[in-house]
Each structure stands twice: as C-alpha cells, then as structure tokens.
Amino acid sequence: MAESTRIAVDAMGGDGGLAVILDGAARAAADRPDLSFLLVGDEAAIRAALESHPALGPRVEIVHAPETVGSDEKPSTAIRRARVTSMGLTIDAVKQGRAGAAVSAGNTGALMAMAKLSLRTIPGIDRPALAALLPSLGDNDTVMLDLGANTECDARNLVQFAVMGAAYARTALDLDRPRVALLNIGTEDLKGTDIIRDAAQRLRSASHLPMAFTGFIEGDRLSRGQVDVIACDGFSGNIALKTAEGTARFVADLLRRAFSSSIRSKIGFLISRPATQLLRDHLDPNNHNGAIFLGLNGLVVKSHGGANAIGIANALKLAAKLVDDDLTRRIGEDLGNIEARAA
Amino acid sequence: MAESTRIAVDAMGGDGGLAVILDGAARAAADRPDLSFLLVGDEAAIRAALESHPALGPRVEIVHAPETVGSDEKPSTAIRRARVTSMGLTIDAVKQGRAGAAVSAGNTGALMAMAKLSLRTIPGIDRPALAALLPSLGDNDTVMLDLGANTECDARNLVQFAVMGAAYARTALDLDRPRVALLNIGTEDLKGTDIIRDAAQRLRSASHLPMAFTGFIEGDRLSRGQVDVIACDGFSGNIALKTAEGTARFVADLLRRAFSSSIRSKIGFLISRPATQLLRDHLDPNNHNGAIFLGLNGLVVKSHGGANAIGIANALKLAAKLVDDDLTRRIGEDLGNIEARAA
Numbered sequence A, B: 001m002a003e004s005t006r007i008a009v010d011a012m013g014g015d016g017g018l019a020v021i022l023d024g025a026a027r028a029a030a031d032r033p034d035l036s037f038l039l040v041g042d043e044a045a046i047r048a049a050l051e052s053h054p055a056l057g058p059r060v061e062i063v064h065a066p067e068t069v070g071s072d073e074k075p076s077t078a079i080r081r082a083r084v085t086s087m088g089l090t091i092d093a094v095k096q097g098r099a100g101a102a103v104s105a106g107n108t109g110a111l112m113a114m115a116k117l118s119l120r121t122i123p124g125i126d127r128p129a130l131a132a133l134l135p136s137l138g139d140n141d142t143v144m145l146d147l148g149a150n151t152e153c154d155a156r157n158l159v160q161f162a163v164m165g166a167a168y169a170r171t172a173l174d175l176d177r178p179r180v181a182l183l184n185i186g187t188e189d190l191k192g193t194d195i196i197r198d199a200a201q202r203l204r205s206a207s208h209l210p211m212a213f214t215g216f217i218e219g220d221r222l223s224r225g226q227v228d229v230i231a232c233d234g235f236s237g238n239i240a241l242k243t244a245e246g247t248a249r250f251v252a253d254l255l256r257r258a259f260s261s262s263i264r265s266k267i268g269f270l271i272s273r274p275a276t277q278l279l280r281d282h283l284d285p286n287n288h289n290g291a292i293f294l295g296l297n298g299l300v301v302k303s304h305g306g307a308n309a310i311g312i313a314n315a316l317k318l319a320a321k322l323v324d325d326d327l328t329r330r331i332g333e334d335l336g337n338i339e340a341r342a343a
Helices: A015-030 A041-048 A076-078 A086-095 A108-119 A155-172 A194-204 A233-259 A264-269 A273-283 A311-322 A329-340 B015-032 B043-050 B077-080 B086-095 B108-119 B155-171 B196-205 B234-259 B261-269 B273-283 B308-323 B327-342
Strands: A004-010 A035-040 A059-063 A101-104 A129-134 A140-144 A179-183 A212-217 A229-231 A292-296 A298-304 B005-010 B037-042 B060-064 B101-104 B129-134 B142-145 B177-185 B210-215 B229-231 B291-294 B299-302
Touching: A004 A015, A004 A086, A004 A311, A004 B210, A015 A041, A015 A311, A015 B291, A035 A041, A035 A086, A035 A311, A041 A059, A076 A108, A086 A101, A086 A108, A086 A298, A101 A311, A108 A292, A108 A298, A129 A155, A129 A233, A140 A155, A140 A233, A155 A179, A155 A194, A155 A229, A155 A292, A155 A311, A155 A329, A179 A194, A179 A233, A194 A212, A233 A264, A233 A273, A233 B234, A233 B273, A264 A273, A264 B261, A264 B273, A273 B234, A273 B261, A298 A311, B005 B015, B005 B086, B005 B308, B015 B037, B015 B043, B015 B308, B037 B043, B037 B086, B037 B308, B043 B060, B077 B108, B086 B108, B086 B299, B101 B308, B108 B291, B108 B299, B129 B155, B129 B234, B142 B155, B142 B234, B142 B291, B155 B177, B155 B196, B155 B291, B155 B308, B155 B327, B177 B196, B177 B234, B196 B210, B234 B261, B234 B273, B261 B273, B299 B308
Parallel strands: A004 A035, A004 A101, A035 A059, A101 A298, A140 A229, A179 A212, A179 A229, B005 B037, B005 B101, B037 B060, B101 B299, B142 B229, B177 B210, B177 B229
Antiparallel strands: A129 A140, A129 A292, A292 A298, B129 B142, B129 B291, B291 B299
C-alpha cells in the first residue's frame, strides 16, 4: 500500500494512560509499516513519552488538547467540552478528514454522544449501534450488536443492526457471507416479541445481501461459533455481553479457588499451567479488543478502558483494517439495498 | 413433624425416565423420613420399577395416567390432554388437595400452561413467573425471575416478581430479609427503560416488606453473591440465564481442550482432578435443581429435564420445604401488603 493509513488516537483515554497507548501504537506500527498516527492530548506529555519510542516519532503527528474527559463524566457534560478534550478532538480529526478512524479507550457514553453529534448518522439510521467481537469455539470471533446504545428498538432498527453487523463481519472477520441471527428466547418462529418476529420476517427476504440469515439464536449458544453476527436490542445485548463476561470471570474465580484448595491441586495447577494459559489467552479481552460504533459517517473504535498495550495495538489494527476496507461505504450500500427492496 | 408432607410427582417426565425419578424419590425419602409421594404415571410400569425400591413402597401412592406429554408438544395441545397425562394429573393432585406440591421434569411450556389453567393465579397476578436458583460466589444461591414466562412486563409485573422472589428466597434460602435487585444495563438511577425506573421507584417505597431493595444490578454481577433475588422481565431473564449457562459450558469446553493439548497438561489435569471436581460440583445444575412457578394457587416445581437422581431428590426436597413453609400464603400476604400500600 503506497498511501499511509492514518488513525487518530485519544492519547489520554483509558486506565493505563499515555504510556500504554504509546506502547500499543508502537506495537501496531511494528506490525503495519504503513500506519501513521495523530496523537491527541497534552502535547508536552506526549512529546516526553515519545522519547521512549524513537521508531514511532517519524510516524506521529501531535494535536494538542488541553483537557480530558473524565471516566465518570456524563455524556451531556462531555459534549460541551468537545473542542478542548482529547476525545472530542480525536473524533474531530475524522470529521475533518485528517484521519481515517478514531480510537479511544475512554468513557464509552461520552464517546458515543460526541461521535454521534460530530459525525452524524448515515441517512436512515436513527442511532448508531455499538458492536463488539466475542470469543467463540468457532474459527472466528462473533460480532454482537447493539450492546447498550439503543435500549428499545423496533423491527427496522434490528434489521439495520443485522445489515451493519454483517458488513462489519465481512471486513473485521474476512468473511464473504456472514451467518446472521437474531437473539431470542427460543428458536421456533413463534418465539419472542412481535418486534423480533417482524425483524426475522424482513431479514428472511433479504437474500440479495451478502449475508445468510439463519433465524433465532438463544443465549446458551452465543459462544458456539455457529453464527458470525448476532443482532439484538441494546438492552438484551448489554445483559448478554455482561452476563457472559461475568460468568467467565465467575468460573475462573471458582477454578482459582479449586486449584488453591490443596497442595495436590496446587501442584497439578503448576504442571498444567501452559494449558490454563492457553485458556486465559483465548478469553483475554485484549485479544478481542475494539468495539465499534456502526452507522456513523466515520469510523470510531472503542478500546476496553483496561486494555494493555496488546489490546490497544489490536484496537488500532482493527481500526486500520476498517479504514482500508472502507467499512462506512459498505454499510451505506447494504443499507441502501435493503431499504430499496423494502420500498 | 407428625404429619407427612406429600408431594405429587410426574413419574414419566424428564430425559432419564421413571428409573431416575424413583431413584430421586428414594434419595429424598431417605433424607426426609416425613415425606410421602403420589406417583403419577403408568401404574404397571411404576409398580414394576418400585420393586427396586422396597423402602419407598409404603410411602407411595400411585395415580394411574395412561398418557404422557411429549417433550416437544405444544402447550396448547398438552392442555387438551390434561385429564389423561401424568403431568396434568400431577398438577390436579395439588388442586384437589391430595398433595402439597407438584414436581415434574417434563416439558416446561406445557407444565406452565397446565398449571396456570388448573391452579389459576393469585388475585392480582396476571401470569405466573418462573424462578430458578443460580450458583453464586456468596453463601447462598441467587433467586432469579422471570425466566421466560412473561416476555413483556410492566412496572407492576416487575414489582410483583420482586415481592414473590423475596418470599421464595426467605423460604428456599432461609433468609430473613433477602436483598433484591432489578436487572438493568447500568446501576445509576437514570439507566434502563421507563418501566424499570418506575419499578425501582415503587420498590424503594416498599420498606415495610421483609426484603431490602438494593437498586439495579448488571449482568456481570449476577453470580457475585451480592444480592439474593434478581427480578427482570422474562425476555432478559431468559437471555441472561441461558447466556450464563452457555458461557460456563464454553469455558469448561475451552478448559477441556486446554487440558488435553499436551501430555504434560493431561498429567496436571489428573493430579488436580479433585480440584476440578469441586468446580464441577459447584456448577452442576443438579445441585441447584428446581425452578418454580410463582404466583399460582398451589406449588409447582420444575426439575431440569436432564436431572439425575440427585437433581430429582433436590427438586423434591425443595418442593417439600416450600410446602412446610406455606410459600403460597406468604406470597399472598406480601402481595396484599404492597398493593395496600400502593392504593
């Protein structure tokens, strides 16, 4: 690739601070020699931190932002400071065309509100949806959306989520024709609410789009790798995602408790450590990092707040991939196709 | 206890069939010498199977039922055969006052429909709620309801679920003042739908009831043991419960894959087997068996279809405990108290 792919990075967002963000950027830069960054935040602090990353220097431009968004700050307050905060100016760089995508590990609600206000939604989309990648037993991760941006949805919203999720899966997971399902409390046609049944009906007739609608999926099959995209309203999606995270942690806690219950089991644990390490890697959120707001006129990727340098690098590489594949255009085309068919 | 506590048992329901049901009854009878059973099903088959359980014989009465409800049978079809099926006649025994509670491991939808039609709901309750016990990191299991009986709920429904769940927790978990929370996508007062916020408002003013409302709980904290009762609509409850089950299985599958990835890890697994066995016991659904339909004029306990004899015994003992504590009366009183306050 002759031209450089440039990502705007909120250098001040996230629990690990500037040091972790720069470590992550350096890792991503090493993997992708065509990447360059617009680092947004306190200029003096960034310059000082860059001294530990001499290889990064030539590929970085700094945008000074005097303030940061607090991790507990209300979106309504954050919005008013968009022009002086690292998060606001990171998004603005995408709006101004200075970067192909924005990446922040900061306050999710504030990021969503600012991104929506600044970039606006694609025509026909009321509110952007938040999509993330979940680990699965299959060959690839599973895209799930919406994860909390839209607590109440109608059938048209759910169809749009499915279409946007499929476009995202084609890019992020390199799939030609992602398998798409609606989250429901049973797999029979009659299960669930009128809204979900209506959405299923509409998706069944969307066979002209590059996706395969497979019907309903229940909560106990989310991680089986049987579908590539799971669409749902933001309320159930948030409940499902957090329940999955909480249960994985719960089982890990029980396992830790079990392994430390006797000398014998402690020895067994030490011997089988490479195996449990494999498990840990598979479940590590850093290896699935990068949620994305879909439906905006521009790419905004949200990193886990607690991501380490590997996690940040993954979020940056994901953003770069979405820029290269022109995800925003793809989504617009697919949405146009399904609306045209419905009309 | 001078008087016997009698449980009606659908002897034909469940994946394990009659043999597992009778093994379970024998185990429960050994633990509780005051228990007796009304076994409902094919009389000849039950008599033959009872020969392996001589101790059970004197404590059993058989009610012949010529037919059974299929595991995939639609509730609407099952209802029409209530007078000839083991499930229908098990519920009828409670209605006729011949048993204090009904237990079945059969088709959940059919059991719900039949129980509602036969026993009717407590005044003021539109539809019964399905409650189950989830394993937790705390000292006791956590009650969660509704788990799929009511896909759409208003604020009054959610309040009733909370009140019924608290009465259930007082009995099933031996708690004086259970901590109750509403499932939501955030813990701040403004999070979630209008319905959930309205329900929270009503529960905050219910301090005269024997329960402590603690506000909202998110999906990632369901298993932490921080609350005793989690109330939610049947859609999110079903999604959360199944996601938790699926994720626990997913982590176990990954663990199995990890442990069998090398000779070394296989050896480590063998050495630490007692530890992983502890974990398995803690998560084994048989050790948390017995979901219950709350809000009916009578007790109906649903066992997991795949329960083993220990699971069946746990469901039977749970049913007996609820009979002894007169759960139905308790729920009626608490609902009366909260309605009176609201009026």
